[in-house]
Structures are given as C-alpha cells and as structure tokens.
Amino acid sequence: MAFKRSEPTPKSGGGVPIPVKIVVAGGYAVGKTTFVGSISEIEPLTTEASLTSHSAGVDIAGEAAKKSTTVAMDFGRIGLGDDLILYLFGTPGQDRFHFMWDDLVRGAIGAVVLVDTSRLEDCFAAVDYFESAGLPFVVAVNAFFGRIHHSLEDVREALSIPADVPMMVTDARDRAATKATLLELVQHALTKAGAPA
C-alpha cells in the first residue's frame, strides 16, 4: 500500500507532537472511563499491561497479584494545538495494581483521583502512592446525579488528604466538569512546579 506522507521530519519540533499525560485513578465503576470519554477526541481505547518478569522484580503482595497478572487500562487523547497531545490514562486505584503505577506516573503532569463517596477505601492506595511519589494530584468526588453523600471536608478527613491538595466535586459525564477538573490539576501542578517544597 502507498503511504501518505511527504517528507521525513526531524526528531523534535518538526511534526511529531509532544505527548503529555494525566493519570485518572479510582475504584471499579467509579466512572474513570466515562470521565476520560467525556473529553477525549477518540472513543476511549483499551490496552493491557501484563505483570512481566521485569515488573515482578517489584515486590507485590497478596493473593490478588497472583491471580490477576494483567490489567486493562482505558485511555483517551486530546490534541492541544498542533504539537501537543494530552493522554488520559485510567487506572484502578487498588494497590494490587501497584506494579504499573511507576510506569504510569513517570513524566506525568499529575493525577486525578476519582472518588465514589460510598466506596472511599477504593482509592486509599492511589492517594498514598501519589503522595509518596511526589506526583501532583487532585481529588475529585464524582457526583452521580449531581449529589454527593458526604461533604468534601469529610472526604478529606476520611482519606487523610493533605490540606494543599485541591478537592472538588465533578461529574464524569459532563465535558465542562471534566475540563474544569483537569484545569484544576494542571494549575496545581504549575503551582507545585513553581514553588517546589
């Protein structure tokens, strides 16, 4: 078949866009894929990460890790101008999926931790991990049907979220709410990058 492309391009600056990424973490069925899909310019795609012998060098605890050696990740993309592509990677928030987080957070702008207030425990591990990795993150409570059952301050206390971590109510189905959540994260990452602790 014929390929449609006119000329070779230099390694940077000349055509291959720069990728950036944001991690979207949260428990099962909290709305990660909905969140990604509400703003992605493509239908969210699925990729599978396997626990390889390379990552098995990392100590992973428990029965769950033995049973489940692959994890599906849904992700989307947003073109920002001509030369930037923002990828949003959804990942389960429980610590049995720890093995892939090092990879995910390396070079990431930050993370959105999506919270369902009826299952707070699903995101404990992700909050701990992002905090210890020094990754900027925000905590977004997904309000199904516009309601949340606990105040943001209650959620902050229950999850021991530091005072400087932004928290907000979002609606994963709503593009504007998703955009506002992402903006909050990037703003937070900028603040942290500008004033390192």
Added chain:
Amino acid sequence: MTDAPRESRLRVRPYALTGGRVRSSTELALETIVRVTSRGEASAAELASERRRICEICVDPTSIAEVSAHLKLPLGVVRVLVGDMVTEGFLEANAMIVAADEDSRPDLRLLERVLDGLQAL
C-alpha cells in the same frame, strides 16, 4: 523461566513475537509517540506482519498505548517491538525516556502550554 517453548501450543504467545524479551534496548513510555520513517515506509512490505501493521498505524503520529490497543497486544510486547523498530530506523520516536528518572515532571513552560490548550478547548 522454566521450560523451553513447547511445539504443541495452539496459539503464538505474545512474547514469542519478542523472542521472550520483556525489555527493549530503548525505554519507551506509554505515551511516547512514534511515526514511521521513510525507511519504514520503503521496507514495510517486507516486514513481518505485526511490524508491517505498526508501520501502517504509525503513518500518523501514534502513541505506544494506541499501537497496543489497535493491535490488541500487551503493552510490554509493543514496547519491545517498537523499541527494536526505532533502533533499526523504521520508526522515529518522540519523548523517548532514556533513564528511569522519577522526577521527570513536565517543566513550567510545558505546563503553561497544556493549561492554555485545555482552556482553549
């Protein structure tokens, strides 16, 4: 690693495509964007089928994660395949991560561009 590969397997296991390797010589991030080179275009017809598919997919700049999703192959396998193809000059990559630098956060300028880009959506 215990046994040698068995002849009786019905399906090719994904890592057979990579000769059993789980790491490539170059470290590629999930979001690393690759594109076919003119050499890749010229040679695609002679490449093994999954490599030819990668050349076809990467006519447009495409991330490792997207290649994995389109080929329905695990990320680790795609990383090795694409890493080899970059080394061999069939693909060019952007944002190749050379060292596992945990602190490699995007710099202020890049963050500002992302912020502007998002606001403009």
